[in-house]
Amino acid sequence: MAASPFTRRRAILLLSLTSVILITLDLRGSALVNFTRSAFGVVFRPIESATRVVTRPIENTWHGITNYNDVVKENKRLRDLVAYGQGSTIAAVASVREAQELLALNGLPTLAGISSCTAQVVGQSPSNYSQTVEINRGSECGVKVGMPVLNAAGLVGKVTKVYVRRSVVMMATDPNYSLAVKVVNVPPTTTTTTVPLAPGETSTTTSSTTTTTTTTTTTTTSTIPGFKAGSTVPTASTAAPLPGESVPTGTVGPNQPGKNTKSPITVPAGIDLPLRETGALEGRGLGKAPIVRFVENQPRFGEVFVGSPVITAGGATSLAPPDVVVGYVSRVVKRTGTLGPILEVKLSASLDNLNFVRILLYQPSTERTATP
Amino acid sequence: MIDRLVAFSEARYTRLVLVGLIFLGLQTTLFNEMRPFGVCLQVMVLLAAASGLARGSEAGAIAGFIVGLLYDMVLTTPMGLCAAVFAIIGYLAGYAHSFVHESTWWSRMILGAAASGMGMVLLPIAFAITGTDGLFTTHIFVVVLVVAIFNGLLSVPAELICRWALREPAAVR
Numbered sequence: 179m180a181a182s183p184f185t186r187r188r189a190i191l192l193l194s195l196t197s198v199i200l201i202t203l204d205l206r207g208s209a210l211v212n213f214t215r216s217a218f219g220v221v222f223r224p225i226e227s228a229t230r231v232v233t234r235p236i237e238n239t240w241h242g243i244t245n246y247n248d249v250v251k252e253n254k255r256l257r258d259l260v261a262y263g264q265g266s267t268i269a270a271v272a273s274v275r276e277a278q279e280l281l282a283l284n285g286l287p288t289l290a291g292i293s294s295c296t297a298q299v300v301g302q303s304p305s306n307y308s309q310t311v312e313i314n315r316g317s318e319c320g321v322k323v324g325m326p327v328l329n330a331a332g333l334v335g336k337v338t339k340v341y342v343r344r345s346v347v348m349m350a351t352d353p354n355y356s357l358a359v360k361v362v363n364v365p366p367t368t369t370t371t372t373v374p375l376a377p378g379e380t381s382t383t384t385s386s387t388t389t390t391t392t393t394t395t396t397t398t399t400s401t402i403p404g405f406k407a408g409s410t411v412p413t414a415s416t417a418a419p420l421p422g423e424s425v426p427t428g429t430v431g432p433n434q435p436g437k438n439t440k441s442p443i444t445v446p447a448g449i450d451l452p453l454r455e456t457g458a459l460e461g462r463g464l465g466k467a468p469i470v471r472f473v474e475n476q477p478r479f480g481e482v483f484v485g486s487p488v489i490t491a492g493g494a495t496s497l498a499p500p501d502v503v504v505g506y507v508s509r510v511v512k513r514t515g516t517l518g519p520i521l522e523v524k525l526s527a528s529l530d531n532l533n534f535v536r537i538l539l540y541q542p543s544t545e546r547t548a549t550p
Numbered sequence: 551m552i553d554r555l556v557a558f559s560e561a562r563y564t565r566l567v568l569v570g571l572i573f574l575g576l577q578t579t580l581f582n583e584m585r586p587f588g589v590c591l592q593v594m595v596l597l598a599a600a601s602g603l604a605r606g607s608e609a610g611a612i613a614g615f616i617v618g619l620l621y622d623m624v625l626t627t628p629m630g631l632c633a634a635v636f637a638i639i640g641y642l643a644g645y646a647h648s649f650v651h652e653s654t655w656w657s658r659m660i661l662g663a664a665a666s667g668m669g670m671v672l673l674p675i676a677f678a679i680t681g682t683d684g685l686f687t688t689h690i691f692v693v694v695l696v697v698a699i700f701n702g703l704l705s706v707p708a709e710l711i712c713r714w715a716l717r718e719p720a721a722v723r
Contacts, residue, residue, distance in 0.1 A: 186608045193615045193637050200622075200630025201680060211629050218623040222574070229575030237583045244586075303625065304582045306590050306693050307674055307685050310626050339626060346626055353684035463684025 216341055292499055293539040295319040299532045300344070309352040309464060311532060316341045320539050324497045326490075329535045332503035332526030333357075333490065337537060345537075349529050350504070351468055355461035358491040359470055359504055361521060363455065363482055456491045459504060459523060467508060468525065473518040482510050488523050494543050502538075565715040566601070566613055570620045573597050578624055589696040592666065593708075594621045596701040598636035599665035600708035602643030603658050605716045613716060614640025628680050635676050639669040655706050662705025667698035
């Protein structure tokens with residue numbers, strides 16, 4: 179009996195040491211730990227599948243009891259949405275095709291040019307504290323760690339672990355998730371309604387900020403004297419015409435050195451386009467909207483408005499290609515001084531109801547290994 | 551050779567691993583889908599606590615470590631983190647049970663619930679130590695409450711299973 183306290187102490191010390199060693203090894207990305215997890219996954223998969231088959235009736239009973247009313251309501255709502263969506267799909271497809279053609283015409287990368295792998299979500303994390311889902315595609319499909327995962331609505335997250343036939347996806351709301359994004363600042367449209375005047379009556383103009391009405395007016399003021407945004411302005415050369423040379427008027431052609439020209443100067447409609455500013459999207463955990471930090475407080479960019487779209491920024495080091503839809507700004511938290519605002523983002527993709535997702539087989543140029 | 555294999559298969563912690571695998575299967579399938587109040591029920595922490603209640607603090611700590619390590623295999627959290635937390639839970643459950651003069655079914659239920667609730671508090675603390683942010687929200691209270699109630703209800707049958715699994719080999723036959 180005298181040896182009992184010593185044994186107990188030794189056992190507890192051994193357990194503590196083992197835990198610390200394992201945590202350290204895993205945090206340092208040990209291949210041994212990854213291999214062990216992978217091997218355990220292979221052994222455990224049949225047990226899990228068998229348990230799933232056995233427990234499915236209980237699961238179905240549970241869902242039948244707890245979710246029946248919600249399913250009926252959702253079904254009605256989805257029918258309405260389908261009817262509404264069918265009309266707008268045709269217009270949207272045409273717009274997307276047009277945009278892709280324009281981007282391809284200008285040699286810009288498009289999402290259509292990136293291969294992808296479609297997968298189904300087969301499980302979520304059994305923990306209450308991590309936000310990951312498991313999908314049924316892995317390295318056999320070309321999936322690699324870091325690749326972006328989307329669904330039909332927008333960005334879902336990124337791949338964090340890859341096995342042969344399954345992968346683990348960290349969702350965009352996870353506190354460890356971060357990604358470079360662009361905020362497209364779209365100011366609310368101003369609607370001007372002019373009341374028809376009766377004879378002898380003074381004019382009355384009412385303005386409101388709404389996006390639901392169909393008549394929108396945007397006022398553009400150019401700071402370049404004599405120039406109008408989006409217009410082509412004919413200008414005269416400062417060089418005087420040569421003696422005996424006739425000056426064609428109103429013709430457009432290539433400029434000749436030493437000769438006067440009447441070539442127009444095109445001022446692009448840049449002022450009308452929405453401005454973009456980059457920032458870093460960061461997850462904040464369960465039940466909290468992700469935020470965008472490091473948006474600069476620039477007068478040119480102006481005030482960020484609620485509802486402004488947030489899309490991925492892309493770039494040489496970013497794990498996602500540019501222009502993947504992330505969501506929209508749901509709240510703007512202003513900060514004093516030169517610190518830019520913190521923007522809360524409502525994700526387009528509903529992370530609670532994931533089924534089919536698409537993994538973009540995309541790696542940034544800094545991650546690509548050089549081919550011999 | 552065969553004798554050794556038989557002896558190994560009869561070892562109490564081998565039986566615990568087999569029981570743990572079944573519980574893990576239930577955890578990743580049935581209890582992963584059944585989420586009352588949005589909380590994933592945690593039968594693995596129940597197994598750790600029940601081991602402590604069944605066989606005392608030392609066996610509870612070792613059993614908790616083994617069960618936690620099995621759980622770590624399917625989670626994306628650092629390996630060994632749940633093992634450490636569940637070892638503490640197993641130890642505390644056994645230690646607290648040693649103070650109960652005449653153990654009854656309801657005292658074991660209360661201890662099982664308390665140990666499970668404590669596990670749900672210790673887990674986010676352990677995650678925070680290893681660098682995960684954003685876990686300390688009011689949702690923790692809901693998790694603790696739901697897991698404690700559920701595990702309290704199941705602690706008596708779970709303790710019986712652990713009592714069988716952690717029995718000495720000679721006594722099994």
